[in-house]
Amino acid sequence: MVDVWEDSEVEFEEQINRIVSKIKEAREKARLSQMDLSFMAGLSQNLINYIENGRRTPNLCTLLKICKALQIEPSSLFTVPDTERSSARETIIELVKKYM
16 A cells, blocks of 8 residues: 655655745845844744754744744745746646647
């Protein structure tokens, strides 16, 4: 029997890593320290550090607080990189050609 959750776990981890990376990039772009962000978001500096270093996964409430403090849209954390979009587009085109 194929374990469909096995592949999903990898995808979830990749998505979480992307989100964390985007949070850190946005913080650095805003020239904020982890302490600055924690103060603005009403979170502990340790939590920001743990999130950025992959030791904690932020819940929805935490993500929303961080996004508000960074003045970014939460949806921006979930966007797919252009390289993946391009790869997906090429795969779809190849499949369409194959079955036409």
